[in-house]
Amino acid sequence: MTDLFSKFDPLIQQREGLLATGQKDPFSLVMEEVKSPTVAICNGKETILLGTYNYMGMTFDDDVLAAGKKAMDEFGAGTTGSRVLNGTFFHHRDVENALKEFYAMDHAMVFSTGYQANLGIISTIAGKGDYIILDIDSHASIYDGCKMGDAEIVAFRHNDVEALEKRLKRLPAEAGKLVVLEGVYSMLGDVAPLKEMIRISKEAGAMILVDEAHSMGFIGENGRGVAEEQGVLDDVDFVIGTFSKSVGTVGGFCVSNHPKFEILRLVCRPYVFTAALPPSVMASSAASIRKLMHNGNKRAHLWENSKTLHKGLRDLGFRLGTESPQSAIIAVIMPDLERGAAMWQALLENGLYVNLARPPATPAGMTLLRCSLCAEHSSEQVQDILARFERAGKAVGII
Amino acid sequence: MTDRSEMYDRLKGLIEPFNKKGVEISETTTFAGDLEWDSLTVMDFVAEVEDSFDIVISMNMQAEIENVGQLVDAVGKLTA
Numbered sequence: 001m002t003d004l005f006s007k008f009d010p011l012i013q014q015r016e017g018l019l020a021t022g023q024k025d026p027f028s029l030v031m032e033e034v035k036s037p038t039v040a041i042c043n044g045k046e047t048i049l050l051g052t053y054n055y056m057g058m059t060f061d062d063d064v065l066a067a068g069k070k071a072m073d074e075f076g077a078g079t080t081g082s083r084v085l086n087g088t089f090f091h092h093r094d095v096e097n098a099l100k101e102f103y104a105m106d107h108a109m110v111f112s113t114g115y116q117a118n119l120g121i122i123s124t125i126a127g128k129g130d131y132i133i134l135d136i137d138s139h140a141s142i143y144d145g146c147k148m149g150d151a152e153i154v155a156f157r158h159n160d161v162e163a164l165e166k167r168l169k170r171l172p173a174e175a176g177k178l179v180v181l182e183g184v185y186s187m188l189g190d191v192a193p194l195k196e197m198i199r200i201s202k203e204a205g206a207m208i209l210v211d212e213a214h215s216m217g218f219i220g221e222n223g224r225g226v227a228e229e230q231g232v233l234d235d236v237d238f239v240i241g242t243f244s245k246s247v248g249t250v251g252g253f254c255v256s257n258h259p260k261f262e263i264l265r266l267v268c269r270p271y272v273f274t275a276a277l278p279p280s281v282m283a284s285s286a287a288s289i290r291k292l293m294h295n296g297n298k299r300a301h302l303w304e305n306s307k308t309l310h311k312g313l314r315d316l317g318f319r320l321g322t323e324s325p326q327s328a329i330i331a332v333i334m335p336d337l338e339r340g341a342a343m344w345q346a347l348l349e350n351g352l353y354v355n356l357a358r359p360p361a362t363p364a365g366m367t368l369l370r371c372s373l374c375a376e377h378s379s380e381q382v383q384d385i386l387a388r389f390e391r392a393g394k395a396v397g398i399i
Numbered sequence: 400m401t402d403r404s405e406m407y408d409r410l411k412g413l414i415e416p417f418n419k420k421g422v423e424i425s426e427t428t429t430f431a432g433d434l435e436w437d438s439l440t441v442m443d444f445v446a447e448v449e450d451s452f453d454i455v456i457s458m459n460m461q462a463e464i465e466n467v468g469q470l471v472d473a474v475g476k477l478t479a
């Protein structure tokens with residue numbers, strides 16, 4: 001018998017090798033208690049959270065909690081069904097209405113996760129004979145959506161406008177085309193040149209999907225994302241987003257002005273063949289989205305935090321993923337996986353949690369310590385974070 | 400046949416700058432196994448081939464191309 005697990009042996013060996021050096025497993029951390037959007041207890045120690053994507057700190061917002069509790073009391077713990085059967089409650093419609101208000105768009109469709117939103121929309125709208133043109137550094141959910149569908153997949157170099165343009169021009173003029181972009185790329189925290197890319201995509205007759213998972217609630221005048229910031233939101237056919245970042249709950253969505261959009265509810269398999277989210281999650285999400293529309297001050301503070309952390313880390317001598325802060329993600333580039341894991345552990349021992357990101361999730365085979373800031377991080381906390389980075393960096397010998 | 404051997408020579412020329420290990424190239428040379436290219440190198444090389452022939456090699460097609468001979472055939476088809 002061939003052991004189907006033998007294909008995982010190289011990874012198992014790499015993991016065992018790393019753990020044998022006394023390194024803690026960076027992928028099995030437990031939050032024993034969560035005190036606030038920015039503080040938790042890990043390994044019995046109070047830890048500042050700097051790797052949660054909880055950009056706007058809505059997880060403990062009073063109104064968000066109250067809405068969820070009320071819905072749970074009134075509608076029960078779960079839906080036990082698909083959105084197209086028994087799983088659409090008042091709150092599912094309400095959160096879709098909140099999204100339409102938030103983006104000022106005609107249609108909104110809520111999925112159980114952001115992953116499923118990309119999986120469902122991409123695999124459903126691009127079919128046999130169509131082309132999907134995507135950035136090579138696209139998120140796994142985008143690639144998996146491509147894999148699940150029947151379209152031809154064409155990749156172009158990360159954020160390279162000319163590479164996109166060349167490929168669009170080489171495709172058959174009459175073929176259906178979907179260009180898939182992200183507002184903020186989550187590994188390095190860099191922003192896409194959407195304005196240029198969307199212009200050339202439109203000229204080539206392509207439809208455009210932009211994943212704004214990491215920009216919603218924070219970037220753009222109304223927090224609608226990078227497309228809003230660059231003044232091109234009206235030219236985007238589909239915006240994909242998630243509730244598990246700025247919104248502070250869980251769920252995914254697609255908003256669009258396409259006149260036939262609603263048909264997707266019947267043909268999109270990751271929407272149809274899974275259970276709808278619990279009413280409490282939907283009610284919390286709706287409350288959060290409506291609050292995020294009026295959060296100018298929090299957005300300003302988050303930008304301040306991002307700038308302070310970026311400059312501070314640079315001044316300490318760390319190598320960063322972007323020249324300037326472009327989002328609420330600051331990626332610190334590690335020399336290799338071993339020292340990256342050691343630095344991650346040293347930070348944790350200093351009471352600071354960041355994400356350790358490694359290939360294949362990262363571009364160019366990099367090991368990254370990815371920091372995501374929160375609007376609820378105080379200015380003092382950011383200084384504290386920098387002090388902990390300095391201590392850990394010196395202990396591990398990276399700076 | 401001359402067309403094919405011309406194509407082979409041209410692609411061999413494009414492979415050379417990426418052939419850091421100085422592997423002897425033949426029709427059966429594999430990109431992942433013999434040349435030990437990682438996904439980044441593959442991407443750069445594919446872009447180079449696409450630009451040289453003004454074609455698009457979709458990821459669906461790339462998945463089927465494991466060795467130099469298969470690449471020659473695929474580019475031949477795309478430029479036919």
